Amino acid sequence: MKSKNFFLKILLGMVLIILIIILIRVFLLAPATTEKLVAISDSEYDPAVWGKYYPLEYNSYLKNKEMAPSLTGFGGSVKDQKSIKEPEILVNFKGMAFSKDYTEDRGHPYAMDDLEKTKRVTPATPGSCMTCKTANLYEIYKDMGWNYAKMPLTELLPRIKHPIVCANCHDPQTMKLRVINPAFIEAMQKRGIDIAQAPREDMRSYVCGQCHAEYYFEPGTKRVIFPWDKGLKPQDMYAYYNDIPSGFDMDWLHPDSQAKMLKAQHPDYELASGGIHGKSGVSCADCHMPYMREGGRKYSSHWVTSPMKHIQASCRTCHTQDEQWLLERVKTTQNNVFQLQRIAGQTIARAHGVLGKAGAVAKVNKGELDKARELLRNAQWLWDFIAAENSMGFHNPDQALNTLGQSIDLAHRALATANRAAGTQY
Ligand code: HEC
Ligand code: HEC
Numbered sequence: 001m002k003s004k005n006f007f008l009k010i011l012l013g014m015v016l017i018i019l020i021i022i023l024i025r026v027f028l029l030a031p032a033t034t035e036k037l038v039a040i041s042d043s044e045y046d047p048a049v050w051g052k053y054y055p056l057e058y059n060s061y062l063k064n065k066e067m068a069p070s071l072t073g074f075g076g077s078v079k080d081q082k083s084i085k086e087p088e089i090l091v092n093f094k095g096m097a098f099s100k101d102y103t104e105d106r107g108h109p110y111a112m113d114d115l116e117k118t119k120r121v122t123p124a125t126p127g128s129c130m131t132c133k134t135a136n137l138y139e140i141y142k143d144m145g146w147n148y149a150k151m152p153l154t155e156l157l158p159r160i161k162h163p164i165v166c167a168n169c170h171d172p173q174t175m176k177l178r179v180i181n182p183a184f185i186e187a188m189q190k191r192g193i194d195i196a197q198a199p200r201e202d203m204r205s206y207v208c209g210q211c212h213a214e215y216y217f218e219p220g221t222k223r224v225i226f227p228w229d230k231g232l233k234p235q236d237m238y239a240y241y242n243d244i245p246s247g248f249d250m251d252w253l254h255p256d257s258q259a260k261m262l263k264a265q266h267p268d269y270e271l272a273s274g275g276i277h278g279k280s281g282v283s284c285a286d287c288h289m290p291y292m293r294e295g296g297r298k299y300s301s302h303w304v305t306s307p308m309k310h311i312q313a314s315c316r317t318c319h320t321q322d323e324q325w326l327l328e329r330v331k332t333t334q335n336n337v338f339q340l341q342r343i344a345g346q347t348i349a350r351a352h353g354v355l356g357k358a359g360a361v362a363k364v365n366k367g368e369l370d371k372a373r374e375l376l377r378n379a380q381w382l383w384d385f386i387a388a389e390n391s392m393g394f395h396n397p398d399q400a401l402n403t404l405g406q407s408i409d410l411a412h413r414a415l416a417t418a419n420r421a422a423g424t425q426y
């Protein structure tokens with residue numbers, strides 16, 4: 001009798017423990033959404049249709065249309081010309097489209113609008129430019145593979161109905177995160193990473209990295225390629241470009257210095273992944289898509305903007321310091337980076353002029369002058385890498401400052417070498 005009671009008690013205890021575990025799982029560790037999973041059609045790109053099933057995510061996505069300056073004074077969602085604050089941009093990008101039009105980035109819903117309206121687009125613009133602006137890439141690439149890249153953009157436009165929307169990052173059937181940009185998948189494959197097998201934590205950065213990264217167009221095919229074979233640091237990519245991959249030797253020839261220049265494109269993923277947060281496993285989504293609560297439901301904010309607009313949700317999940325302290329830290333880093341960015345940019349602008357004058361001297365040592373051009377190409381690549389990155393150094397403060405320090409040194413060496421070559425003293 002006694003032992004029967006004992007077993008009953010154990011059984012009851014076990015049932016109770018299992019019940020508690022189930023309750024904890026249901027209420028505390030519940031996945032972010034409690035909305036029902038519905039299979040959306042593979043050809044559905046309209047975010048409003050997805051939004052019927054996922055209203056919290058959709059409503060927060062709509063906030064991406066808001067245009068406001070940033071609290072830090074850097075970045076922000078207003079379409080300002082960058083050359084107003086940094087006129088050296090006009091000299092350094094002389095002879096190419098970024099000197100005509102180079103605006104601050106804004107929310108994802110504007111990506112196609114801004115692409116169609118920028119003065120950088122001409123009838124010669126290749127289809128590859130839409131790779132990072134629209135979810136319609138998914139079906140276009142399925143249809144014709146990389147052949148879309150060399151088609152004129154204007155011919156592809158009728159097939160493009162939506163900007164960056166849900167389908168860029170989600171499989172409509174399962175809602176799992178996905179990467180649709182073939183350039184990212186290929187570049188990661190070369191680094192030994194299979195995106196299809198990637199853990200969820202990594203996908204929370206990969207979905208962003210598929211667009212927020214440095215790239216170039218392969219001559220002839222116009223395929224988008226991420227120059228990552230030698231590594232993700234600016235110096236690694238510079239070495240990659242100096243091997244002249246598939247004959248790609250420059251983006252443009254600078255009209256003053258006659259240096260073969262490279263243009264850096266928003267290497268947010270590369271800079272962030274080497275920073276203290278990236279190395280600690282903090283994903284882009286942790287800061288830019290923090291968890292929010294509404295009516296007892298937990299969801300990821302789809303208002304992908306400056307995290308400083310919601311420091312509590314974005315930073316204070318991990319940091320105990322108060323909001324003002326965190327904002328000040330970010331601003332201090334950014335101010336330090338901006339100061340060196342201006343010094344580098346201005347020294348480079350001066351060097352373009354001096355190399356131009358040196359080139360006009362009849363008895364100039366051509367070999368030495370070419371060395372000066374190479375130094376200037378390197379200096380500008382490093383400056384541009386940090387200037388084109390979107391966080392004003394916050395994503396990786398020491399890498400940003402180190403890169404700008406090297407850039408300033410290279411720019412001064414370019415100046416000295418040009419003067420030596422021409423016997424001048426500019
Ligand atoms: C730029 C990429 C991106 C876009 C665009 C995007 N999402 Fe997400 N979405 C994410 C990420 C990252 C998560 C977090 C997933 C995780 O951690 O598993 C997420 C999570 C979700 C979830 C799971 C629940 C949650 O809130 O965490 C739903 C549902 C969802 N998104 C719906 C949508 C809808 C609807 C749209 C279009 C209006 C959309 N998403 C657009 C990246 C994106
Ligand atoms: C399909 C390509 C693509 C994907 C995927 C993507 N972005 Fe973007 N992102 C862009 C483009 C293009 C812009 C600039 C749009 C404009 O200015 O018209 C942009 C703008 C932004 C901005 C500036 C918004 C503002 O208010 O100023 C932030 C922040 C941002 N993206 C972060 C992210 C994060 C974080 C992810 C992943 C969760 C992500 N992006 C995924 C292409 C992408």
Ligand code: HEC
Binds near residue numbers: 212282
């Ligand atoms: C630790 C938090 C954190 C992580 C992780 C992070 N960011 Fe940021 N990001 C920031 C902060 C802070 C800023 C500066 C915002 C400002 O100046 O208002 C910023 C700025 C940006 C901007 C420019 C926003 C604007 O207003 O123009 C983009 C784009 C961006 N990040 C993309 C990314 C991408 C892509 C990743 C992942 C590869 C990433 N971030 C990872 C905190 C983070």
Ligand code: HEC
Binds near residue numbers: 282308319329
């Ligand atoms: C998921 C956790 C997580 C989130 C979210 C997060 N951080 Fe951090 N942060 C860390 C870790 C880990 C470190 C490394 C140092 C440490 O262990 O304290 C760090 C370091 C820092 C540092 C010192 C190092 C440096 O690079 O200057 C600052 C400043 C910082 N974070 C600011 C922020 C801000 C601002 C945000 C929000 C935009 C943020 N963090 C969001 C985890 C996080």
